[in-house]
Amino acid sequence: MNHPTTSTPAPGEPGWSPRLVALDIDGTLLKWVAGLGMSHEEVTPAVHDAVQRVLDSGAHIVLSSGRAPHNMTVVADKLALHGHGEKLWIVAANGAVVLRYPPAEVVHEVTFDARPAVAAVLEQHPDALVAVEERGVGYRVSGAFPDGELGGTTIVAAVEDMVAEPVSRVIIRDPKATAEDFVALAANLGLHGTDYIVGWTAWLDLAPVGVSKASGLEYVAQQLGVDRADVLAIGDGRNDIEMLQWAGRGVSMGQAVDDVKAVADAVTDSVDDDGAAVEIGRWFPAAGSGGMDR
Numbered sequence: 001m002n003h004p005t006t007s008t009p010a011p012g013e014p015g016w017s018p019r020l021v022a023l024d025i026d027g028t029l030l031k032w033v034a035g036l037g038m039s040h041e042e043v044t045p046a047v048h049d050a051v052q053r054v055l056d057s058g059a060h061i062v063l064s065s066g067r068a069p070h071n072m073t074v075v076a077d078k079l080a081l082h083g084h085g086e087k088l089w090i091v092a093a094n095g096a097v098v099l100r101y102p103p104a105e106v107v108h109e110v111t112f113d114a115r116p117a118v119a120a121v122l123e124q125h126p127d128a129l130v131a132v133e134e135r136g137v138g139y140r141v142s143g144a145f146p147d148g149e150l151g152g153t154t155i156v157a158a159v160e161d162m163v164a165e166p167v168s169r170v171i172i173r174d175p176k177a178t179a180e181d182f183v184a185l186a187a188n189l190g191l192h193g194t195d196y197i198v199g200w201t202a203w204l205d206l207a208p209v210g211v212s213k214a215s216g217l218e219y220v221a222q223q224l225g226v227d228r229a230d231v232l233a234i235g236d237g238r239n240d241i242e243m244l245q246w247a248g249r250g251v252s253m254g255q256a257v258d259d260v261k262a263v264a265d266a267v268t269d270s271v272d273d274d275g276a277a278v279e280i281g282r283w284f285p286a287a288g289s290g291g292m293d294r
Helices: 045-057 069-079 115-124 179-189 213-224 238-246 258-263 275-283
Strands: 020-023 060-064 088-092 097-101 105-109 129-134 138-141 153-156 170-173 194-198 203-208 231-235 249-252
Touching: 020 045, 020 213, 045 060, 045 069, 045 275, 060 069, 060 213, 069 088, 069 097, 088 213, 097 213, 115 170, 115 179, 115 194, 115 203, 129 153, 179 194, 179 203, 194 238, 213 231, 213 238, 231 238, 231 275, 238 249, 238 258, 249 258
Parallel strands: 020 060, 020 231, 060 088, 138 153, 231 249
Antiparallel strands: 088 097, 097 105, 129 138, 129 170, 170 203, 194 203
16 A cells, blocks of 8 residues: 655554544445445444544545435435534545535546446346436436436436436446346456446446546545545445545544455454444544544
8 A cells, every 4th residue: 555755654653643534435335225226315423423533533534436426415404514614525436426515516527438438338238227417406307217226306307318418437237137247248358448446236337547536535535635645534335445545544434345354554444333333543532532442
């Protein structure tokens, strides 16, 4: 992982203090609903208190998710992340969109021509569902997604119309397939000019080449004057891998797949046991807790 070249403590060592905490949402801050590709839209008191201690210390919280922007501001409200003197930074759509909030203002966006990649995937999975974000509203979709998987309003549209212009992200979902099917599919297709991420289910995110949560966070860190060595990142999904590798200290949630745990500097407790709050508490302890438990 990235280490500073000065005599300051290395990330994760005694005396190190994160200046920026990057947090995934689903499976990290919010618990998964068993058997469904959706989260409980509830924040536990432990997680709420932990992020407040980060903000009270003067460090930054950045939400970093595959969610669309409008689905992230709701979580920011639940966590009470604004009102600490400056607007919140949010990395949405797996790094393709960066915004400030409140009010929601997109300050950075990367788009790409998704037509070749979408055509290649649909050739192998012709019945798969396709979705493209409709900014501020929800999604344009080729058909109904499983309940709860997409937030906001959905508008049915033809796939060729959805990708006729450059987009920041395309979601492809096949409820009849598995995550392993999509991992093999993406690897075999190559998808030249396009990056991809496979979710917990047969869910494929297509994005511009070089765009990830890490690239979005790099943009934010530059704006804030924060070195990546001073970043703590916590996540649980395959779309968190680049973020965990980029950050000075990257921490995997306990329930993450092995590919995610393998790149992390440490593994915290599962989301069901408030693992994000446990890790944050090592660096931003509650009063009287005694600090890091080593």
